Amino acid sequence: MPRSLSAEQVEDFRARLCEVAQHRFATQGRDAVTMRQLADALGCSPMTPYRYFRNKDEILAAVRTAAFDRFAAALEEAAAHARGDLRAAGQAVGQAYVRFALDDPDAYRLMFDVAQPDPERYPELGRASTRARRTMSAALEALVRAGVFHGDPELLGLAFWSAMHGLVMLHLAGKLPADRAFETVRAELMRLLVTGARSAV
Amino acid sequence: MPRSLSAEQVEDFRARLCEVAQHRFATQGRDAVTMRQLADALGCSPMTPYRYFRNKDEILAAVRTAAFDRFAAALEEAAAHARGDLRAAGQAVGQAYVRFALDDPDAYRLMFDVAQPDPERYPELGRASTRARRTMSAALEALVRAGVFHGDPELLGLAFWSAMHGLVMLHLAGKLPADRAFETVRAELMRLLVTGARSAV
DNA sequence: CTTGATTTGTTTACATCGTAAATATACAGT
DNA sequence: ACTGTATATTTACGATGTAAACAAATCAAG
Numbered sequence: 460m461p462r463s464l465s466a467e468q469v470e471d472f473r474a475r476l477c478e479v480a481q482h483r484f485a486t487q488g489r490d491a492v493t494m495r496q497l498a499d500a501l502g503c504s505p506m507t508p509y510r511y512f513r514n515k516d517e518i519l520a521a522v523r524t525a526a527f528d529r530f531a532a533a534l535e536e537a538a539a540h541a542r543g544d545l546r547a548a549g550q551a552v553g554q555a556y557v558r559f560a561l562d563d564p565d566a567y568r569l570m571f572d573v574a575q576p577d578p579e580r581y582p583e584l585g586r587a588s589t590r591a592r593r594t595m596s597a598a599l600e601a602l603v604r605a606g607v608f609h610g611d612p613e614l615l616g617l618a619f620w621s622a623m624h625g626l627v628m629l630h631l632a633g634k635l636p637a638d639r640a641f642e643t644v645r646a647e648l649m650r651l652l653v654t655g656a657r658s659a660v
Numbered sequence: 661m662p663r664s665l666s667a668e669q670v671e672d673f674r675a676r677l678c679e680v681a682q683h684r685f686a687t688q689g690r691d692a693v694t695m696r697q698l699a700d701a702l703g704c705s706p707m708t709p710y711r712y713f714r715n716k717d718e719i720l721a722a723v724r725t726a727a728f729d730r731f732a733a734a735l736e737e738a739a740a741h742a743r744g745d746l747r748a749a750g751q752a753v754g755q756a757y758v759r760f761a762l763d764d765p766d767a768y769r770l771m772f773d774v775a776q777p778d779p780e781r782y783p784e785l786g787r788a789s790t791r792a793r794r795t796m797s798a799a800l801e802a803l804v805r806a807g808v809f810h811g812d813p814e815l816l817g818l819a820f821w822s823a824m825h826g827l828v829m830l831h832l833a834g835k836l837p838a839d840r841a842f843e844t845v846r847a848e849l850m851r852l853l854v855t856g857a858r859s860a861v
Numbered sequence: 862c863t864t865g866a867t868t869t870g871t872t873t874a875c876a877t878c879g880t881a882a883a884t885a886t887a888c889a890g891t
Numbered sequence: 892a893c894t895g896t897a898t899a900t901t902t903a904c905g906a907t908g909t910a911a912a913c914a915a916a917t918c919a920a921g
Contacts, residue, residue, distance in 0.1 A: 463868060463917085488775050490691035494908065504871050506909075515908070573769050573833050574689050610848070617836065618823075618849045625826020632774050635818065647811070648819045651856030658855055664888085664897060695879065705900050707880075716879070 473511050475501060477522045484522055485565030489515075489574075519569075520581040526566035527587035533559050534594040545605045552598035553623070557645060560627040568631060571624065595620060608656040615656055622648050674712050677702060678723045685723055686766030690716075690775075720770075721782040727767035728788035734760045735795040746806045753799035754824070758846060761828040769832060772825065796821060809857040816857055823849050 479500045483492040494515060498505040512518045537555035541547040560567040570588075578585040599619060600612035608615055626648060630641050680701045684693040695716060699706040713719045738756035742748040761768040771789075779786040800820060801813035809816055827849060831842050 488691075489689070490907090493906080495906085506872080507870060509909070510869065568774050571829070571833060571835075573773060573829065575833055613837075614845065614848045617830075617841070617845045618852055621827035621830055621845060621849060622819075622823040623826065624830055625824065625828075626822035627826075628772070628774065628829055629818075629822055629825055632772060632776055634772075636814075640818070644815065644818045644822060647815045648822060651819055651853050653856075654859055655852030655855035691878090694877080696877085707901080708899060710880070711898065 469511065473521065476508055476511065476518065477525050480518055481522045481526070481569070482565050484519055485568045489519055516576065520576055520584050523569050524584045524587045526570050527584070527591050529566060530559055530570060531587065531591035531594055534591060538594060538598055545601050546607060549598045549602045552595065556595065556623055557627065564631055567627060571628070609658070610656065619652060622652055670712065674722065677709055677712065677719065678726050681719055682723045682727070682770070683766050685720055686769045690720055717777065721777060721785050724770050725785045725788045727771050728785070728792050730767065731760055731771060732788065732792035732795055735792060739795060739799055746802050747808055750799045750803045753796065757796065757824055758828065765832055768828060772829070810859070811857065820853060823853060
């Protein structure tokens with residue numbers, strides 16, 4: 460038992476705990492995952508996590524924050540990758556959004572679950588959430604400024620976001636007919652929205 | 661203590677319990693509502709509900725089923741009310757959808773929460789869910805058959821549904837900027853989708 | 862090196878949860 | 892009046908989150 464933990468060791472433990480907790484939180488729900496089972500998976504006593512997090516909700520908030528940061532990073536990378544072509548950048552961000560949701564449904568569920576914690580209580584979570592949001596809207600606003608789309612950029616951004624979010628949520632909730640359906644509906648949705656957005660207000 | 665309960669008395673108790681449980685389930689989450697506090701609210705002992713439901717999850721399923729049935733009834737009424745004009749009927753169903761979500765957000769949350777129970781386990785819940793779904797798509801298919809919209813009716817239905825669902829979910833999760841924003845984004849979303857759907861495939 | 866303070870981790874303890882089992886209560890049929 | 896049965900309550904148990912007490916290991920100061 461060393462006298463004091465380095466910042467790195469602390470971060471290590473927190474990361475390990477979050478990794479173990481994420482899948483359980485997203486699939487079983489907050490209360491189905493117990494501190495005792497997390498401790499088992501980590502090979503420590505049930506009270507040890509309390510040295511690194513105030514309580515269970517703070518663990519959940521940390522898992523959410525990590526998910527938002529990965530999400531934001533994915534979007535930012537997609538935007539940066541096609542920096543030259545505005546149209547390509549917009550598409551890339553949209554694709555990155557959907558890919559993230561499909562590749563890491565647990566993270567997506569946690570990020571946009573209806574039961575949102577008080578943002579005042581977890582400022583880091585709010586920061587990560589805002590970071591992701593900014594990248595999303597930036598891509599769309601660029602398309603409007605470039606004259607590809609017409610209308611209020613923020614409004615268009617919210618409309619596109621709503622549509623994609625709804626599609627992903629229905630998919631994750633198992634409300635879409637078959638597995639192939641997702642890509643089909645996505646393409647149709649984009650066709651409708653892009654057609655509408657190209658036309659003048 | 662009467663010897664035996666009439667079917668009506670049984671249904672009364674179940675309905676009273678569901679009414680008390682709905683708001684708590686949707687706002688606090690399944691595990692934040694306890695059998696003991698439900699019993700307090702009903703003025704009975706904590707074990708009495710177990711005469712009417714197998715367990716807590718069956719109560720939650722019943723609450724969900726009731727929500728779906730009210731939702732379906734609202735949509736059906738809107739559709740029936742404007743039976744003559746297909747375009748008006750389509751709009752009425754869309755409006756009823758949104759109105760229900762805003763008037764009874766608890767019910768909406770419960771219906772479309774990501775943590776969906778096994779549909780095999782609660783057949784009544786599946787039936788109610790299908791009933792609501794059918795009314796939604798019927799309105800849109802009518803618009804396509806009437807030549808107002810063009811494309812695969814089922815596909816268009818899923819696209820419209822995704823968009824509205826996403827909008828409502830973002831709103832309920834508090835992700836939309838202001839309160840006035842909802843109606844503005846809804847109108848914009850409809851403008852985009854309708855413009856797209858009017859154009860040929 | 863010794864000692865005491867401090868930091869880390871575990872053990873114990875407790876209120877609360879869902880609900881099974883045992884128990885009480887009051888009616889219906891004889 | 893008596894008994895069986897449907898209804899409701901009381902009691903009891905294992906599991907949960909976590910506060911409090913405790914143990915152990917290190918570093919600072921002498």
